[in-house]
Amino acid sequence: MARYRSTLAWILGLVAVFLVSCSGPTTATVAPTYTPVQLAQIRQYESKVVELRQRLPALATLIENRNWTDVRTFIHGPLGELRVRMSILARTLLPEAEATATAAAKEISGHFVEIDEAAVNEDYRQAIRNYAEAVKDFDVLLKVIPQG
Numbered sequence: 001m002a003r004y005r006s007t008l009a010w011i012l013g014l015v016a017v018f019l020v021s022c023s024g025p026t027t028a029t030v031a032p033t034y035t036p037v038q039l040a041q042i043r044q045y046e047s048k049v050v051e052l053r054q055r056l057p058a059l060a061t062l063i064e065n066r067n068w069t070d071v072r073t074f075i076h077g078p079l080g081e082l083r084v085r086m087s088i089l090a091r092t093l094l095p096e097a098e099a100t101a102t103a104a105a106k107e108i109s110g111h112f113v114e115i116d117e118a119a120v121n122e123d124y125r126q127a128i129r130n131y132a133e134a135v136k137d138f139d140v141l142l143k144v145i146p147q148g
């Protein structure tokens with residue numbers, strides 16, 4: 001009987017050690033997530049960026065038509081606000097997504113500067129190449145924004 005009890009105690013001891021070692025790491029490594037309030041805020045800022053993204057084809061048309069004055073007006077007008085909107089959106093994201101979004105936003109702004117320069121020099125190839133790059137960088141930016 002004594003031997004049975006000590007064996008039982010030994011098994012229970014093992015189970016306890018097992019449970020402690022299992023529960024420890026899982027509770028410690030919960031990934032950070034967005035709160036419903038944050039998600040609602042992100043949706044709001046995202047819609048303001050997407051709104052401008054949807055106007056980009058109009059810029060492509062102006063470039064295609066080599067309408068350089070209107071290209072510059074478009075970049076300084078409607079797209080002028082984009083830089084601010086993108087950085088506000090990036091700041092609402094979790095650190096890793098924020099870094100990607102900030103880098104993409106910087107790329108996009110840089111391409112618009114290049115398109116503006118191309119318009120001054122009436123350089124079609126430089127303009128259309130940077131337009132295509134900006135569209136790609138937009139995809140990178142929008143991909144890190146959480147859905148749902």
Ligand code: ZN
Nearest residue numbers: 107133134137
């Ligand atoms: Zn780029």
